[in-house]
Amino acid sequence: xxxxxxxxxxxxxxxxxxxxxxxxxxxxxxxxxxxxxxxxxxxxxxxxxxxxxxxxxxxxxxxxxxxxxxxxxxxxxxxxxxxxxxxxxxxxxxxxxxxxxxxxxxxxxxxxxxxxxxxxxxxxxxxxxxxxxxxxxxxxxxxxxxxxxxxxxxxxxxxxxxxxxxxxxxxxxxxxxxxxxxxxxxxxxxxxxxxxxxxxxxxxxxxxxxxxx
Amino acid sequence: xxxxxxxxxxxxxxxxxxxxxxxxxxxxxxxxxxxxxxxxxxxxxxxxxxxxxxxxxxxxxxxxxxxxxxxxxxxxxxxxxxxxxxxxxxxxxxxxxxxxxxxxxxxxxxxxxxxxxxxxxxxxxxxxxxxxxxxxxxxxxxxxxxxxxxxxxxxxxxxxxxxxxxxxxxxxxxxxxxxxxxxxxxxxxxxxxxxxxxxxxxxxxxxxxxxxxxxxxxxxxxxxxxxxxxxxxxxxxxxxxxxxxxxxxxxxxxxxxxxxxxxxxxxxxxxxxxxxxxxxxxxxxxxxxxxxxxxxxxxxxxxxxxxxxxxxxxxxxxxxxxxxxxxxxxxxxxxxxxxxxxxxxxxxxxxxxxxxxxxxxxxxxxxxxxxxxxxxxxxxxxxxxxxxxxxxxxxxxxxxxxxxxxxxxxxxxxxxxxxxxxxxxxxxxxxxxxxxxxxxxxxxxxxxxxxxxxxxxxxxxxxxxxxxxxxxxxxxxxxxxxxxxxxxxxxxxxxxxxxxxxxxxxxxxxxxxxxxxxxxxxxxxxxxxxxxxxxxxxxxxxxxx
Numbered sequence: 001x002x003x004x005x006x007x008x009x010x011x012x013x014x015x016x017x018x019x020x021x022x023x024x025x026x027x028x029x030x031x032x033x034x035x036x037x038x039x040x041x042x043x044x045x046x047x048x049x050x051x052x053x054x055x056x057x058x059x060x061x062x063x064x065x066x067x068x069x070x071x072x073x074x075x076x077x078x079x080x081x082x083x084x085x086x087x088x089x090x091x092x093x094x095x096x097x098x099x100x101x102x103x104x105x106x107x108x109x110x111x112x113x114x115x116x117x118x119x120x121x122x123x124x125x126x127x128x129x130x131x132x133x134x135x136x137x138x139x140x141x142x143x144x145x146x147x148x149x150x151x152x153x154x155x156x157x158x159x160x161x162x163x164x165x166x167x168x169x170x171x172x173x174x175x176x177x178x179x180x181x182x183x184x185x186x187x188x189x190x191x192x193x194x195x196x197x198x199x200x201x202x203x204x205x206x207x208x209x210x211x212x213x
Numbered sequence: 214x215x216x217x218x219x220x221x222x223x224x225x226x227x228x229x230x231x232x233x234x235x236x237x238x239x240x241x242x243x244x245x246x247x248x249x250x251x252x253x254x255x256x257x258x259x260x261x262x263x264x265x266x267x268x269x270x271x272x273x274x275x276x277x278x279x280x281x282x283x284x285x286x287x288x289x290x291x292x293x294x295x296x297x298x299x300x301x302x303x304x305x306x307x308x309x310x311x312x313x314x315x316x317x318x319x320x321x322x323x324x325x326x327x328x329x330x331x332x333x334x335x336x337x338x339x340x341x342x343x344x345x346x347x348x349x350x351x352x353x354x355x356x357x358x359x360x361x362x363x364x365x366x367x368x369x370x371x372x373x374x375x376x377x378x379x380x381x382x383x384x385x386x387x388x389x390x391x392x393x394x395x396x397x398x399x400x401x402x403x404x405x406x407x408x409x410x411x412x413x414x415x416x417x418x419x420x421x422x423x424x425x426x427x428x429x430x431x432x433x434x435x436x437x438x439x440x441x442x443x444x445x446x447x448x449x450x451x452x453x454x455x456x457x458x459x460x461x462x463x464x465x466x467x468x469x470x471x472x473x474x475x476x477x478x479x480x481x482x483x484x485x486x487x488x489x490x491x492x493x494x495x496x497x498x499x500x501x502x503x504x505x506x507x508x509x510x511x512x513x514x515x516x517x518x519x520x521x522x523x524x525x526x527x528x529x530x531x532x533x534x535x536x537x538x539x540x541x542x543x544x545x546x547x548x549x550x551x552x553x554x555x556x557x558x559x560x561x562x563x564x565x566x567x568x569x570x571x572x573x574x575x576x577x578x579x580x581x582x583x584x585x586x587x588x589x590x591x592x593x594x595x596x597x598x599x600x601x602x603x604x605x606x607x608x609x610x611x612x613x614x615x616x617x618x619x620x621x622x623x624x625x626x627x628x629x630x631x632x633x634x635x636x637x638x639x640x641x642x643x644x645x646x647x648x649x650x651x652x653x654x655x656x657x658x659x660x661x662x663x664x665x666x667x668x669x670x671x672x673x674x675x676x677x678x679x680x681x682x683x684x685x686x687x688x689x690x691x692x693x694x695x696x697x698x699x700x701x702x703x704x705x706x707x708x709x710x711x712x713x714x715x716x717x718x719x720x721x722x723x724x725x726x727x728x729x730x731x732x733x734x735x736x737x738x739x740x741x742x743x744x745x746x747x748x749x750x751x752x753x754x755x756x757x758x
Contacts, residue, residue, distance in 0.1 A: 050395045053304045073398035074504070080399045086392050090414040091498065098500035099410065100400045105502065151400040 001025055002155045002187035007059030009042055009051075016055070017043060020210045024155075024187035029178060031190045031198045034207030040191045043207070044159050047189070048080050049073035063155055079153030081161040081177075085144035087132040093119070093143055094128030100150040118146055122176075138169045145177055149184065156181060156188040162197055174199075230665075234587035237579045238595070241631045247616075248609025252469035261470040264463070270446030275478075277362035277442065278432060278449035282482070284366025285431035289373035290424060292519060295512035297381050298408045302391055309520075310382050316375040316523055318740055320693040322710050323733040325437040326717060326725060327526030328368045330533060332356040335541050337529055343542035351541050357441050362448055365441040369434065371519040373427045378516075380423040384416045405507045410498060421490065425600045428482050433475055433602030436695035436710065440717050450475065450604055454696065457608050472605035479602055530733060533726035557727045561712040565692050565735060568708060572627050573687030576634040577680070583639070584646045585668055592643075596636050603696050606632060611700040621703030629701030630691045638687040645679035677750050678757065681743035689736035709735065 007020040016039050024030045034040040045051045047061055049072060061069035068076045087096050097115045105111050112128065119127050122142045132140060141161070148156070161177065162170045178199050181188045190197060198204055255261055265271055300306040331337050334351040346352070357364045384390070390412065397407040438448045446452060453475060456468030533539070534553065536546035598606060610629050611620065619625035649672065657667035673680060695710050707715070713728035751757035 048395060048399055050398075053307075072403075073395065074401045074403055076399070077401070078399060080396065082392055082396070084389065084392070086389060086396050088393060088411055088415075090411075091500075095498060095500055098502065099397070101500075101502045102401075103502040103504065108501075111500075111502065147400075148396075153399070 001062075001064060002189070003060075003062040004047070005060040005062065007043065007046065007057065007061075009039065009046060009055050009057045011055050017207070017210050020059070020205075022189075022205060024189060026187060027182055027185040029181060029188045029190055029199045029202050031192060031202055031204045032207060033192060033195075033198075033204055035193055038207045039211070040193075040207045041159055044080075044157050044189070044191050047157055048078055049076060077152075077154045078157060079148040079151060079155070080157045081145060081148050081159065083160045083163045085132075085140040087140055087144060087147075089132065091132075092128065093124070093130045093132055093135070096132060096143065097147050097150055100147045102150075102152060115150075118150065119143075122146055137165060138173060141165060141169075141173055142176065145180065149180060153186065155186055158188065158190040158192075160192050160194075160197075161190075162192070162194070230582075230586040231588070234583045234585075238583055238587070238635070241579070241628070241635050242595075244613040244617075244628075245606060245609045245632065248612030249605065251612060252473055252605065252609065255466045255469050256473050258466075258470075261467045264467045265471055265474070270452055271449075273360065273443075274446045274449040274452045277360065277365075277446075279478070281362030281366035281369065281438075281442065281448060282428060282431040284363060285369035285373060286424065286428050288367065288370035289377055289427055291512050292370065292374040292516040293377040293381060294413075295510050296516040297378065297385070298405060299510050299513035301385055302394060309378075312520060313375055313379050313382070314740065315737065316520065317379060318689060318736045319372075319523065319527065320689070320710065320732050320736060321372060321434070322436040322440070322693065322695065322713055323530065323729045324372050324523070324526065325368060325440040326713060326729040327530045328364075328522075329357050329440055329717075330529045330722075330726075331522065331526050332364065337525075337544070340542045340544050348542060358443055360443045362438075362442055365434075365438055365443075365448070366431070368437065368441050369431045371522060373431070374516060374519060375523075377420070377423060377427065380420060381416065384419055385412075390415070401504045403505065403507050405510075406505045410500070414494070414498070417493070418490065421486070422596075422600060425483055425486065428486070429479055429600050429602050432479055432482070433604045435604070436714050439714055450602070453604055457604070457611075458699075469605075469608055472602070472608050475602045476605050527733065530726050530729050533722055534730045536723060536726075553723045553727060557724070558712075559731075561707045561709045561728065562731050562735075564706055565708040565710070565732075568626065568630070568706070569688040569691040569735065569739075572630040572634050572691040573638065573684050575627065576631055576638045576687045577684050579631075579635060580638045580642060580683070581668075581673065581680075584642065585664075585672075592639075595639055598632050599636050599640070603633075607696045607700050610697065614701055620701065621705045626698065626702045626706055629697040630694050633694065633697070634687045634690050637690045638683045641686045642676075642679055642683040645676055649676065674750075675757070678747040681747050682740075685736070685739040685743040688739040692732065692735050 002024045004020055004022045007017060008015065009017040020043065022030060032040050032043065042051070042055060046055075046057050046069070049069075051057055059069070060067055063076070063078065068078070087093075088099070091099065094112065094115050097118065098111055101111055101115065105114055116125075116128055119125065122145075124139060124142065127135075127139075127143075132143065135143065145161075158177070162174055165173055174197065190199075190202075192198075296309065297306075300309055329336065333339075333356060334354040336356070338356075339348070339352055339354065343349075393411055394407055397411050402410075433450045434448075435450050435454050438451050442448045442451065447455075449471070453468050453471040456464050456471060459465060459468065532546065532549075535549045535551065537548035537550045537552070539546035607629070610632065614620040614625045614629070617625075619628075653675070654664075654667060654672060657671045658664065662670070692708070693710060694708075695714065698706060698708055698711055709728050709732040713725060713732055716725035716728060719725070747757075
């Protein structure tokens with residue numbers, strides 16, 4: 001379970017967000033809605049541990065009973081997906097995924113096997129050695145999701161991950177992401193300004209409700 | 214819909230204005246070629262090679278040059294990389310980057326003089342430890358002017374690390390890099406490993422040319438070498454410069470050949486660099502998923518130490534310029550006074566001022582015309598003077614000036630500076646210029662303005678901040694020129710740079726410090742004025758900030 005306890009974010013004494021509380025159960029996708037520039041991405045940056053130094057924040061982030069907002073990003077075990085796929089341009093598709101794969105999977109050939117199996121599952125058979133730049137937008141988006149999930153995060157943050165895709169692709173990709181998240185049963189926070197992004201029967205928080213506290 | 218740049222070029226660029234743009238740039242570049250060709254002919258005459266080989270100074274001079282160049286290049290890269298790895302991204306990074314402009318604006322010659330004030334046997338450092346060691350006269354140190362060019366190399370490394378860090382700052386400013394770091398951290402990796410496996414492979418290839426510029430500069434630097442480099446024999450660049458300035462035509466030809474040798478050394482170093490880069494890029498990335506901890510980094514401390522040295526020597530220059538009498542081992546002058554300033558010679562200052570203003574203004578006009586009407590592609594050759602050694606280019610310029618009887622004239626002097634000022638102005642302006650929204654230009658032209666009017670009333674005023682910045686940079690580059698000023702000016706013009714270096718061989722530290730302070734202040738004033746002017750323009754226009 002992922003829990004935000006009384007989060008307040010200030011920008012030079014001016015309160016941006018006040019009294020934000022939220023609980024996200026295993027396998028649940030909670031949506032945080034708000035117009036662009038409303039500060040919803042700032043909440044996300046706080047959760048991942050990359051808050052811009054011009055802001056200051058108080059509050060607690062608790063993941064599976066452990067407080068994580070004071071520890072560095074790399075120890076939080078929270079995955080993040082941005083609007084851009086952010087594949088590393090100097091690595092092949094497979095190497096991008098190998099970067100995420102935990103060290104517990106040992107041996108070069110086994111690591112490659114695991115990644116190739118995963119690629120096959122998302123319909124990208126034989127893409128291990130491909131240059132990410134030669135992939136279509138939809139393919140890159142899927143590789144990016146796979147990279148995030150391969151690291152076995154215990155929670156997931158989605159920062160408008162569907163924003164840059166066209167309508168048809170968007171529909172497919174949304175279904176793809178939600179299906180994977182449900183399968184992994186981890187708490188997920190989705191940040192968006194688009195009502196269509198909200199998963200079926202999903203809970204929704206409006207960022208505006210926390211801005212006049 | 215975004216309208217592409219080519220459409221607008223097709224609309225507005227007439228053949229005549231394109232020819233004007235190319236013609237202006239050719240005035241700067243083309244006359245250099247005959248001199249280079251002539252040196253090329255001398256290059257194949259075995260007698261010159263024999264004379265160079267016979268000179269006992271050649272080999273030790275080459276050694277000193279190689280060691281100072283390698284120390285400078287490798288150490289500058291190591292210092293700047295280690296501080297970036299250690300601090301980017303963080304709050305501390307912002308304060309480190311904030312200090313860069315004043316460190317970059319410091320001219321090399323003034324830096325060298327300050328460095329000597331700090332580290333020479335009678336320098337401030339020796340004075341600071343003198344009570345501990347019970348010295349009453351300066352120690353027998355070889356801290357500057359050592360025969361291997363090590364102090365020269367270290368001073369260059371500190372100065373160039375700021376330049377490389379500035380290049381890195383621009384590359385790191387791209388948004389996707391910061392996000393990639395966040396992604397990699399969320400995957401469980403720590404700072405140093407992220408840099409090794411994700412950031413360096415992306416930014417190092419793009420730092421090749423700036424690094425080549427550092428090597429070229431270190432290889433052919435004369436002003437700093439005269440102060441910090443070995444004396445008998447000097448560094449190879451200084452030796453070549455002495456030969457070229459010799460009245461004997463035989464010696465001059467020998468100097469021309471040696472200048473080309475300098476170029477060959479640079480090309481060799483460039484080849485080695487390419488080889489290293491090739492191996493680096495093919496080195497297999499070992500992605501075993503092992504998350505490694507950070508290690509302690511000593512070099513990033515050394516970078517901070519370099520910053521400390523740089524600011525200390527700036528202050529030291531000021532203090533020396535005000536020192537009435539300051540004998541070893543006193544830490545502070547007996548008396549401070551502005552008397553020396555009242556009697557100071559301001560002629561070099563005035564010369565530098567008009568020369569810098571004229572050169573950067575002409576360069577700015579040329580560059581603006583080039584950017585607007587010149588060819589949009591294949592412009593890389595314009596940056597050649599920045600990655601080539603100064604000496605052969607300057608000697609070739611001098612040859613052209615002699616033929617045209619323009620040596621020692623104001624026109625010749627300004628022209629000689631343009632070869633370095635134009636590329637720097639172009640480099641600093643090209644990014645902002647190419648990013649300018651072409652739809653704005655289209656709007657102005659649709660309203661009935663011809664292209665040059667649209668530039669004059671809309672585009673250039675909108676680009677005033679980068680234009681003023683480029684102008685200030687051009688001014689700073691002109692101020693710092695040493696070898697071209699001496700060659701093209703035929704010794705008739707004395708600028709703050711040439712004067713400060715000339716005084717360094719004499720005994721009066723106070724007058725030298727005054728010229729060095731003036732040298733240091735000129736570019737800082739230019740950058741400050743540019744900043745104030747663009748701030749003033751943007752006072753009531755938020756969109757310009």
